[in-house]
Amino acid sequence: MNGVYAAILGLLLGSIPFGLLLTRAAGLGDIRSIGSGNIGATNVLRTGNKKLAAATLALDFLKGAASVWLAAALFGPETAGVAAIAAVLGHCHPPWLAFRGGKGVATALGVFLALAWPVFVAAALTWLAMAKLVKISSASALTGMAVAALVALLWGGWPLFWPVALIVVYVALRHHENIARLIAGTEPRIGQGK
Structure with missing residues (x-):
């Protein structure tokens, strides 16, 4: 049952829609009505508010890390992996938003830190390097994810x-x-388009 409890904990924490909550609190309306329609930091950046985007990134990251740390502390370290997966699924499919959430990158980075810091460091450095090099958020994220698995x-x-x-x-x-x-060569650069 500990694995079930860890999964529930991860889903609940992961499903907190910080991007939506922050943009509404700032008077910017519903983040789902602009850009990609996602609730993550990349779409929040499309509002032009870099501070809100940074806050969304940090909070989505922290909810992922907290899910793993809390599950390990409460239900045993063997439940960490289950909580990690559940947190990312919760972010991507929050029940309070008709299961339409973000794409999971920041939350994934958070769970990577909590699972094993070298995985996080490798993914984050790859993401940052690619973002500086190609200035395409999705390409940076996907490359960082691949390095994390390796x-x-x-x-x-x-x-x-x-x-x-x-x-x-x-x-x-x-x-x-x-x-x-990306394959078609039409993916927009960071801060622009979808």
């Missing part, structure tokens, strides 16, 4: 690799439209 395999073997790999695959699936635009 580092998880090398660093912790199967016990670490399986939850990280499932998260990486799911985040990639959430980016299927972005991948199609």
Whole structure:
């Protein structure tokens, strides 16, 4: 049952829609009505408010990390992977928003930190380097995710690799439209378009 409790905890924390809450509190309306319609930091940035976007990124990150840390503390370290996956799913499919949330990148980075800091460091540095190099959010995120899975395999073997790999695959699936635009050469740069 501990795994079930950890999953519920992860889903509940992960489903807090910080991007929507912050933009509404700032008087910017419903973030789902602009850009990609997602509730994550990249779409919040499209409002032109960099501070709100940074706050969304930080809070989505922290809810992922908190899900794993709390589950491990309350239900045992063996439940960390379940809580990690559940937190990302909760962010992507919050029940209070008709299961339409973000794409899970910031929350995934948070759970990576809580699962194993080298995985987080590798993913974050890759993401930042790619963002500076190509200035395309989705390409940066997807590259960082791929590196995270590789580092998880090398660093912790199967016990670490399986939850990280499932998260990486799911985040990639959430980016299927972005991948199609990347292939077509039409994916917008950071701060522009969808």
